[in-house]
Amino acid sequence: MQAYDYIIIGQGIAGTVISHQLREAGMTVLVINQTNANASSRVAAGIINPITGRKMSLTWRAHDLFPYLWDFYSQLEKQLGIKALHLQEIYRPFLEVVEQNDWMGKSAEDNFKPFVNSVNAPAEEGIHAPHDGLALNQAGWLDLNLLLDTYRDALGVHYREAAFREEDLLLTAEGVEYEGVKAKGIIYAQGYAVGESKYWEGLPFRPVKGEVLTIELDRDFERIYNRGVFALPLGNHRYRVGATYDNHNLNYEVTEQARKTLLEKLEGLVKLSPKVVDQRAGIRPATKDRRPFIGQHPDYPQIFLFGGLGTKGVSLAPFFGEQLKNLLLKGTKIEPEVDIYRFF
Ligand SMILES: Cc1cc2nc3c(=O)[nH]c(=O)nc-3n(C[C@H](O)[C@H](O)[C@H](O)COP(=O)(O)OP(=O)(O)OC[C@H]3O[C@@H](n4cnc5c(N)ncnc54)[C@H](O)[C@@H]3O)c2cc1C
Structure with a gap:
C-alpha cells in the first residue's frame, strides 16, 4: 500500500x-x-481587493491577509515558472462629490492608508467617472485557471483525476486508507460540495451561486474598474465581468437574467459597447457566519476541513492554509473565529 x-x-x-x-x-x-469547469475556483475572477462592497469596507483581516498573500503567490508562481499574479489598481468611480470628500478623510486613517493609492485619480477614457475615483493599492488578480492547471501538472503522480467516494474511505487507528493508499489524515477541500459529506453535514454552509461574463470591448484598460460590477482586463480587448449573487438556485446553469443584470450594471461603468463571448456559473462555498471553516473533526481526529472560503478564496487561502499546516505539523490551534470547533 x-x-x-x-x-x-x-x-x-x-x-x-x-x-x-x-x-x-x-x-x-x-x-x-x-476537474469541473464550473468549480468556484475555475469560474472566479480571482480578484484581490482590500476594500469591497457597496459600503466600501475594509476586507476582514486585510492587514494580516494581504502582506501574506503577495509573498505566497509570488513565490509559488516563481517555483512553477508562470505569471499568474497580477498586481493591478482597482478603481472605483465616485458618482457624487461627497464620496470623494469622504474618502479624502478615510484615506488618512491607519486602517485604509496602506490600501489607497489616490482619491482623485482621473479614470481612463471610456469610463463613467464624473467625480474621479478611488484607486486602490495592494490589489489585483490571480489567474486561477493557469495556476491550478500548472500546479496539477507539477504534482505529477501525486495527483489523481477521480471522483472521491466517501463510502470507500476507511478510518484506521493510524489514520485513513483509501483505494490502496494510506495516510495520517485526509483534508476535505472540496469547495461547496463538502456540504454533502457525512462528516460535515451539520455545519452551517450557505452556498451562493455566481455568474460571470467574458466580454470584448474596443480598447484595453490599464486598471480593474469596479462599481456595481467589476471589469477585469484580461488582455487582447477581453474582460471578465461579474458577478451575480444567488443563494436560491444552486446549479451551474447560466441565465438570461444574470446576463442582463451584469450588462445593465456594466453600462453604468463603461461607455463602450460590449460583445459577450462567454458566460459561466459557479457556486461559492460560503458560510452563514461568513467565516471560513477550518480545522480538525471533533470525533475523527484524522479528518480535516479547509473550506468555507466564500467570496474571497484567493485572499483567504494562503493565510488560513498556514494555520491548518501548523495544526497538522505542530498541533498549533486554529484561531477561534475560523476554527470549526465553534460549532461543536
Ligand atoms: C462567479 C464567482 C466569482 C468569484 N470571484 C472571486 C474573486 O474575484 N476573488 C476571489 O477571491 N474569489 C472569488 N470567488 C470565490 C472563489 O471562487 C472561492 O472562494 C474559491 O474558489 C473556493 O475554492 P475551493 O478550493 O474551496 O473550492 P472549489 O474551487 O469549488 O474547488 C473544489 C474542488 O474540489 C473538486 N471536488 C468536489 N467534489 C469532489 C469529489 N467528490 N471528488 C473529487 N473532487 C471533488 C471540485 O471539482 C473542485 O475542483 C468567486 C466565485 C464565483 C462563483
Missing part, C-alpha cells in the same frame, strides 16, 4: 494552497480531484 502524510480532496484554490504549504514543509500529499 502506498503511504502519504495526507490525502487532499479537491484541487481548487484551497486544495492547491494547502497542498503546496504541506509539501514545502516536507510532507507528502496525494491530491484527488475531479
